Amino acid sequence: MGNKKTGFIILAMALGLLMSALDNTITAAAISHIIGDINGFDKISWVFTAYMLASTSTMLVFGKLSDMFGRKLFYLIGISIFLIGSALCGTAQDMTQLIIYRAIQGIGSGAIFPISFTIIYTLFSDPKQGAKLSGVFAGIFGLSSVAGPQIGTLLAESWGWRWCFYVNLPLGILSFFVLLFALKETRSTRRPKIDYLGTLLLVISTVSLMLALEFGGKDYTWASWQIISLIAVAVVVGFLFIRVERRAQEPMLPLPLFKNRMVLGMMLACLCQGAIMFSAIAYLPIFSTAVLGRANSNVLLTPMMFSLMVGAVLFGILQRFFSFRAVIASSMITGIVISYLLSVVSHDASNLYMITLMVILGVGAIGPLMSVAQNAVALSVDHKYIGVSSSIIGFWRNIGGVLGASIMATIVNNNYNRLIQAGAAEHNLPLNQLATVANPDQLIRASAAVPKETMDFLRDSLGTAINHGFILSIMFGIIGLTATFIAGPLRFTVPVQHPEPQNDNATPQSV
Numbered sequence: 001m002g003n004k005k006t007g008f009i010i011l012a013m014a015l016g017l018l019m020s021a022l023d024n025t026i027t028a029a030a031i032s033h034i035i036g037d038i039n040g041f042d043k044i045s046w047v048f049t050a051y052m053l054a055s056t057s058t059m060l061v062f063g064k065l066s067d068m069f070g071r072k073l074f075y076l077i078g079i080s081i082f083l084i085g086s087a088l089c090g091t092a093q094d095m096t097q098l099i100i101y102r103a104i105q106g107i108g109s110g111a112i113f114p115i116s117f118t119i120i121y122t123l124f125s126d127p128k129q130g131a132k133l134s135g136v137f138a139g140i141f142g143l144s145s146v147a148g149p150q151i152g153t154l155l156a157e158s159w160g161w162r163w164c165f166y167v168n169l170p171l172g173i174l175s176f177f178v179l180l181f182a183l184k185e186t187r188s189t190r191r192p193k194i195d196y197l198g199t200l201l202l203v204i205s206t207v208s209l210m211l212a213l214e215f216g217g218k219d220y221t222w223a224s225w226q227i228i229s230l231i232a233v234a235v236v237v238g239f240l241f242i243r244v245e246r247r248a249q250e251p252m253l254p255l256p257l258f259k260n261r262m263v264l265g266m267m268l269a270c271l272c273q274g275a276i277m278f279s280a281i282a283y284l285p286i287f288s289t290a291v292l293g294r295a296n297s298n299v300l301l302t303p304m305m306f307s308l309m310v311g312a313v314l315f316g317i318l319q320r321f322f323s324f325r326a327v328i329a330s331s332m333i334t335g336i337v338i339s340y341l342l343s344v345v346s347h348d349a350s351n352l353y354m355i356t357l358m359v360i361l362g363v364g365a366i367g368p369l370m371s372v373a374q375n376a377v378a379l380s381v382d383h384k385y386i387g388v389s390s391s392i393i394g395f396w397r398n399i400g401g402v403l404g405a406s407i408m409a410t411i412v413n414n415n416y417n418r419l420i421q422a423g424a425a426e427h428n429l430p431l432n433q434l435a436t437v438a439n440p441d442q443l444i445r446a447s448a449a450v451p452k453e454t455m456d457f458l459r460d461s462l463g464t465a466i467n468h469g470f471i472l473s474i475m476f477g478i479i480g481l482t483a484t485f486i487a488g489p490l491r492f493t494v495p496v497q498h499p500e501p502q503n504d505n506a507t508p509q510s511v
Contacts, residue, residue: 005182006123008182009119009178009179009182009183010120010133011178012174012176012178012183013119013137013175013179014137014140015172015174015175015178016079016112016116016171016172016175016179017112017113017137017140017141018140018143018171019082019112019168019172019175020082020109020112020113021140021141021143021144021145021148022144022147022151023051023086023109023165023168024051024148025145025147025148025149025152026148026151026155026164026167027102027152027164028048028148028152029148029149029151029152029153029156029164030152030153030155030156030161030164031044033156033157033160033161034047034161037161038093038094038095038098039094039095040094040095043095044095046095046099047095047098047099047102048102049214050102051102051103051105051106052106052210052398053103053106053207053210053211054103054104054105054106054107054109055107055109055110055113055398056110056210056395056398056399057110057203057206057210058106058110058111058203059110059111059113059114059391059395059398060202060395061110061199061202061203061252062074062078062110062114062115062387062391063114063115063118063388063389063390063391063392064252064253064254064387064388065194065387066111066114066115066118066387067384067385067386067387067388068192068194068250069192071115071118071119071122071387072119072179072183072184074111075112075115075116075119075179076176076179076180077111078107078108078109078110078111078112078115079108079112079172079176080108080176081104081105081107081108081111082108082109082112082168082172083108083168083173083176084104085102085103085104085105085106085107085108086105086165086166086168086169086172087165087166087169088101088104089105089165090162090165090166091162113394114390114393114394115390117134117137117374117378118387118390119183120133120137121134121378121386121390122383122386133316134316134374134375135312135313135314135315135316135317135319136313136316138313138316138367138370138371139309139310139313139316139367139370139371140309141309141370143306143309145305145308146302146305146309151167152164155167192250193249193250194250195245195248195249195250195251195252197244197248198241198244198248198251201237201241201244202241202252202253204233204237205233205237205238205241206234208230208231208234208237209230209234209399210399210402211230212227212230212231212234213399213403213406214402215227215230216406216410217406217407217410217413218409218410218413222410241253242255254385254388257381257385257388257389257392260380261486261487262324262376262380262487263380263381264483264486264487265325265328265483265484265486265487266324266328266369266373266376266377266393266487267393267396268396268480268483268486269328269331269332269369269373269480269483269487270369270373270393270396270397270400271396271397271400271403272332272335272400272476272477272483273331273335273365273366273369273373273397273400273480274396274397274398274399274400274401274403274404275400275401275403275404275405275472275476276335276339276365276366276404276473276477277366277401277404278400278401278402278405279404279405279408279469279470279472279473280342280361281405282408283408283412283470284300284301284304284358285301286466287466288300288301288354290459290462291347291459291463291466292347292348292349292354294351299354299355300354300355303355303359303362304358304359304361304362304366305362306362307358307359307360307361307362307363307367308362308366308367309362309367310362310363311362311363311364311367312368312370312371313371314363314367314368315327315367315368315372316371319368319375324372324487325487327368327369327372328369328480328484328487329481329484330364331364331365331366331369331480332365332477332478332480332481332484333477333481334360334361334365335361335365335366335473335476335477335480336474336477336478336481338357338360338361338364339470339471339473339474339477340470341357342467342470342473343467343468343471343473343474344467345357345467347459347460373393374390374393376487377390377392378390404472404473404476408469408470408472408473411465411468411469411471411472412465412468412469413465415464415465415468415469416461416462419461420458420461423457423461
């Protein structure tokens with residue numbers, strides 16, 4: 001970098017991002033050890049749901065506060081909250097405590113992701129350098145998905161599951177102190193007014209919407225009063241939020257941002273990207289183990305996540321040669337093609353064929369927008385909005401992920417049950433045992449108590465149901481393709497000239 005302190009700042013943010021990104025995959029790998037120690041199997045999904053709810057609902061809040069009071073301050077606050085949550089998770093004595101502490105972790109994570117990218121954009125005057133680093137930072141998330149399961153398994157089996165959380169402490173503390181001493185930023189002479197009411201309404205609306213998407217089609221039917229009530233709360237409170245933001249002196253979510261075509265286009269593209277990515281992450285492991293009969297899901301997930309990392313880094317470097325709309329179009333078209341191939345893939349497909357699909361999906365469909373979307377929005381908005389605009393991208397990617405995984409779960413479950421009921425008589429399956437034999441766990445364990453002919457029927461039925469589920473990814477890809485026409489014609493090679501910020505231009509100390 002030509003400057004040691006700048007290098008230290010980048011290292012600090014990379015460590016913080018790696019710590020935050022690794023946390024979910026490490027926790028997932030250790031979940032069986034956690035259940036064996038503190039029980040609570042019926043609440044296990046909340047270990048991940050609480051984290052996602054907390055991080056998504058606070059992401060926009062931290063992004064805006066960092067615009068108002070400084071990137072450094074709220075990055076340090078975020079990483080401190082995350083470390084407190086990690087330390088508490090390691091002391092949890094029951095599942096309820098662990099869920100509460102995971103929510104605290106999630107709040108801290110809501111600050112780390114968007115502010116890290118924001119510091120990059122304010123740190124470098126050369127946008128090409130910032131674009132390269134944002135690609136590397138986005139690639140860290142792919143690296144975490146590849147390394148996390150192995151690290152989590154090693155820690156849980158060698159030192160115990162509590163060290164899956166304690167391992168965050170040295171990384172986070174190092175990141176905290178490096179950034180504390182290496183980064184200086186100017187201060188505003190005025191004291192901004194915090195939009196407390198807007199913040200409260202934003203959090204309530206976001207949490208209600210995500211709970212509806214999380215529970216819909218799984219715990220409750222979409223037409224149940226629980227889901228309808230949650231959606232109603234999200235809509236009504238969201239409407240009140242917009243009314244408040246129009247009148248707020250310092251709105252938590254500046255509504256003029258949504259008049260920017262690039263912001264709107266990237267929001268839609270990232271929502272669809274999130275839906276395609278999380279649908280694949282949710283169902284490819286099941287397809288690999290229960291349908292293809294592989295020993296584990298790593299044969300598909302590892303190539304996809306590694307290639308996602310490669311795509312994020314590669315397009316972070318090469319994006320200056322393409323318009324942002326071209327990147328959106330190519331990503332969505334690749335997503336449509338791969339989703340179609342997954343919707344018709346044979347239930348005895350070879351490893352080579354499936355790995356090829358995963359590599360193309362990661363490099364061409366999911367990876368590019370991990371870095372390019374952040375850069376496109378940062379270059380198209382006023383400098384004072386960089387923090388909240390970066391948060392918007394992560395926010396809508398998470399919403400899309402929960403939306404895609406939830407709707408796909410409904411499609412797969414309904415199709416699977418329909419196919420089994422249709423063939424129950426032909427395969428001599430008692431109607432009162434359908435719920436038991438239809439459980440995908442039966443296929444993963446390949447129980448000897450189930451006849452081979454029945455197992456083959458169940459595998460084919462589940463494979464067909466998952467094939468049908470990927471039709472949803474095709475639809476999201478088509479919707480995402482319309483973002484090409486919504487986004488403006490901005491190219492990376494023509495950066496917008498931003499006015500000098502008044503309060504938080506992050507610069508290396510004494511360069």
